[in-house]
Amino acid sequence: MLVLARFALIVTSDSVYNGIKKDEITPIVEKMLKEYNQELVFKTIIKNNKEDLINALNNSLNISDIILVTGGTGISPKDISIDVVKSIAQKELPGFGEIHRMKSFNDVGYRVVLSRASAFIINKNLVAVSPGNPSAVKISLEILISIANHAVEQLSGKPHDK
Template structure:
């Protein structure tokens, strides 16, 4: 439930936004290469990201599939920054394995971190995964007037983050990112 001041603060921020979607997965990249659609990559989380974004009246500027590689992840985000996308969402590479480098690659690029996203995501995830929530390193921040989210790769994590946090707050976030 929003307070009157929160409702007033969000006023004028609701419209259609453009999303740049990136799946980080070495195994999928090795099998499918550089594709332009989650359908081509048999990417369930990518399809879910796209479908949820579109279902709320937003657009997808581009979809990319990249391996767990620092320079390729950064390259994808730099392309997203140069695009007309308002919000960038990465999925995958946020775990604790040595190959999981999305957080190490992207968080240092943030001009401002949005710690409340990771905190809220982990809080909401407890109902789904219990104490395993301590393994998630989901993060968000601002970068050159855009909002960047780093999500785990599981479809349930993608659905939770987009449906319950990102999409409801998209306009509010973009409004502040542009100020």
């Protein structure tokens, strides 16, 4: 049985922030978390810049267990989310990105190698950085929801099950 994990969502997108493009991510996240009895305690849309991302992370760290950052995982100069999160993380969880790319291959083919999706530990939070398209966000949430219970227990200091 899944425990109720407290999720935060940080959507990084200049075009969504400026109202040029519709936010497709938040409704997907809200729906999936509700289906799996998980709680969304924080959500925000920010521009693609270091200062806004650091502020959003600081605002969500103490009130959530798992933070999903969407956007900024590619190789363009504006794709900085991975770099910002990695710079303040204590640990990296490369398995998240490996599984994410594996599950994404059928949709995007070899372009998947251009994704830097990954997950990190900041304080006692699991922070995943996902590509900002709807199908990638769904994959990210499938992974995060499936590991939420174990991750929250481990990050709170509970011993491993034998």
